Amino acid sequence: MRSLNPEEADLWARVAATIRPLSREIRATRPAEKILDTEGSGGVGRSVPAAARPPVASAKPLPGTTLDGSWDRKLRNGTVEPDRVVDLHGKTLDSAWRAIDRSLEQAIDAGDRVVLLITGHHRPGEPPIKRGQIRAAVHDWLEASRHAPQIATVRGAHRRHGGGGSLYLILRRR
Numbered sequence: 001m002r003s004l005n006p007e008e009a010d011l012w013a014r015v016a017a018t019i020r021p022l023s024r025e026i027r028a029t030r031p032a033e034k035i036l037d038t039e040g041s042g043g044v045g046r047s048v049p050a051a052a053r054p055p056v057a058s059a060k061p062l063p064g065t066t067l068d069g070s071w072d073r074k075l076r077n078g079t080v081e082p083d084r085v086v087d088l089h090g091k092t093l094d095s096a097w098r099a100i101d102r103s104l105e106q107a108i109d110a111g112d113r114v115v116l117l118i119t120g121h122h123r124p125g126e127p128p129i130k131r132g133q134i135r136a137a138v139h140d141w142l143e144a145s146r147h148a149p150q151i152a153t154v155r156g157a158h159r160r161h162g163g164g165g166s167l168y169l170i171l172r173r174r
Contacts, residue, residue, distance in 0.1 A: 067152065067153060067170065071170065075155050075158065075168055075170075076158070077158070078157075078158030078159065078160045078161060080114055080158075080168070081114070082114045082115060082116035082161065082168070083107065083110075083112035083113060083114050083115065084103060084106070084107045084110075084112050084114075084115045084116070085115075085116045085118065086099060086100060086103040086115060086116070086117050086118065087118040088100070088117070088118060088119050088120065088134050089118065089120055091134065093133055093134060093137065096134045097141055100117065100138070100141060100142075100145070101145065101146070101147070103115065104145065104147040104150070104151075104169070104171075105147065107171060108147060108150050108171060108174075111174060112171060113170065113171055113173070114168055114169070114170060114171070115168070115169040115171065116157060116161055116162070116166055116167075116168060116169075117138065117166060117167045117168075117169055118162050118165065118166045119134050119135040119138050119165060119166065119167060120132070120134065120135060120165050121135070121164055121165040135165070138167065139154065142154060142169070149172075150171055150172050151169055151170070151171060151172070152170045152171060152172045153170045154167055154168070154169055154170075155167065155168045155170065156168070
């Protein structure tokens with residue numbers, strides 16, 4: 001595996017700085033590490049903040065962020081069948097939030113494990129085009145939801161279930 005050149009490292013640092021962890025736990029950040037310049041500038045290193053480096057898989061995953069291997073395989077292969085489907089197309093932000101809340105309540109009461117949330121793809125555009133607002137807000141909504149403790153994890157859906165425009169919500173067992 002090759003090292004990042006300074007331009008790539010700078011780009012990665014800017015991208016990584018925009019990422020917000022899904023976990024509610026506060027994680028200690030490591031001090032900046034030196035990354036050597038491979039472009040032949042005399043081996044001069046530069047500091048890159050810990051948040052700007054790609055994440056390193058830890059031996060012990062954070063609680064609630066992983067599933068067992070069979071779940072991961074089913075989700076990755078698209079062989080899981082959703083117990084409930086929530087389509088948010090054509091909804092306003094308020095009506096989408098109400099639909100998610102109501103559907104999660106019904107799914108939890110019914111003992112469902114997999115909810116397919118169809119948010120639609122993010123559509124980049126300059127204002128006044130206001131597309132992709134639901135997709136952009138859904139992770140924050142789920143984190144702030146009264147049902148957050150019952151959500152084991154949120155994963156991107158397989159292509160057969162909508163790919164980038166859909167999410168799997170895996171609910172905890174009762």
